[in-house]
Amino acid sequence: MKIEYEPIGVVRSPFSKRAGMPIQPSRGKGVQATIELRPKLVAGLADLEGFSHIVLLYHFHHSSGYDLRVIPFLDTEKRGVFATRAPRRPNPIGLSVVRLLRIEGSILYIEDVDLLDGTPVLDIKPYVPDFDEPVDVRIGWLAAVHRRPAESDDRFG
Amino acid sequence: MKIEYEPIGVVRSPFSKRAGMPIQPSRGKGVQATIELRPKLVAGLADLEGFSHIVLLYHFHHSSGYDLRVIPFLDTEKRGVFATRAPRRPNPIGLSVVRLLRIEGSILYIEDVDLLDGTPVLDIKPYVPDFDEPVDVRIGWLAAVHRRPAESDDRFG
Numbered sequence: 001m002k003i004e005y006e007p008i009g010v011v012r013s014p015f016s017k018r019a020g021m022p023i024q025p026s027r028g029k030g031v032q033a034t035i036e037l038r039p040k041l042v043a044g045l046a047d048l049e050g051f052s053h054i055v056l057l058y059h060f061h062h063s064s065g066y067d068l069r070v071i072p073f074l075d076t077e078k079r080g081v082f083a084t085r086a087p088r089r090p091n092p093i094g095l096s097v098v099r100l101l102r103i104e105g106s107i108l109y110i111e112d113v114d115l116l117d118g119t120p121v122l123d124i125k126p127y128v129p130d131f132d133e134p135v136d137v138r139i140g141w142l143a144a145v146h147r148r149p150a151e152s153d154d155r156f157g
Numbered sequence: 158m159k160i161e162y163e164p165i166g167v168v169r170s171p172f173s174k175r176a177g178m179p180i181q182p183s184r185g186k187g188v189q190a191t192i193e194l195r196p197k198l199v200a201g202l203a204d205l206e207g208f209s210h211i212v213l214l215y216h217f218h219h220s221s222g223y224d225l226r227v228i229p230f231l232d233t234e235k236r237g238v239f240a241t242r243a244p245r246r247p248n249p250i251g252l253s254v255v256r257l258l259r260i261e262g263s264i265l266y267i268e269d270v271d272l273l274d275g276t277p278v279l280d281i282k283p284y285v286p287d288f289d290e291p292v293d294v295r296i297g298w299l300a301a302v303h304r305r306p307a308e309s310d311d312r313f314g
Binding site for chain 1: 158159160161162163164165194198200201202203204205206207208209210211212214216225226235236237238239240242246248249250252254256269277279280281282283284285286287288289290291293294295296297298299300
């Protein structure tokens with residue numbers, strides 16, 4: 001079974017390659033970028049500016065292939081790929097929660113960005129704590145390492 | 158440009174139709190389900206059990222087509238589709254944060270579920286508050302309505 005999507009827009013960001021890019025929005029504070037939405041979809045942006053944050057789903061367009069065990073950016077041991085946020089995944093879909101600054105026509109101005117220039121955007125959703133924030137969270141192997149500041153390197157190509 | 162994915166597994170849940178199903182995991186408390194991962198991907202689950210919650214990305218397989226303005230389950234007014242979590246979207250990708258109870262072989266036991274039986278799963282990621290929880294969040298039109306308990310009905314087919 002194949003599932004086919006068509007990008008709804010594209011990211012324009014200061015990052016043209018993965019090395020040196022923040023690895024998560026929380027580490028990309030202040031970095032600004034835009035999303036150029038396909039003009040025919042602009043009516044779908046109504047009411048979105050009331051939300052301070054949006055969930056972006058996008059295609060890791062620089063990733064190809066995957067390994068089931070990978071050494072994540074924040075670690076030194078191999079982990080199962082589904083226990084990591086590594087971009088080389090069976091379906092290379094990325095998820096980032098970013099700050100929405102404003103919308104002008106088909107352009108969304110966003111901040112706190114860990115996205116490569118040219119990234120195809122698959123979906124935009126409002127971020128809603130009541131839906132998206134569970135309680136009593138445990139974070140496995142990341143508990144020991146996740147406060148380390150970190151940038152990408154080129155390990156995922 | 159088309160992007161093609163292949164499901165990594167399938168959801169088995171008590172919900173065979175959308176009407177009556179919880180509309181978000183936070184409203185599906187205690188509902189249990191499983192994900193049957195494709196056996197060839199099992200090695201990718203290593204280290205995942207340390208995480209209490211996972212992010213599921215999946216295909217809304219009962220949705221077809223979309224409108225750019227929709228009346229969400231929680232509201233009575235039309236909103237831009239990207240300002241809602243409605244399943245009929247340009248790319249019908251769903252996002253749910255669910256509790257991971259345990260993993261047995263290729264089966265993930267999950268709880269707090271708002272997923273239809275048979276839903277094709279596209280990706281599984283560890284939920285990490287440091288990555289996924291922004292601060293100073295505003296929730297737009299949902300501020301007035303999002304504490305209402307709610308279930309799906311059949312408005313999205």
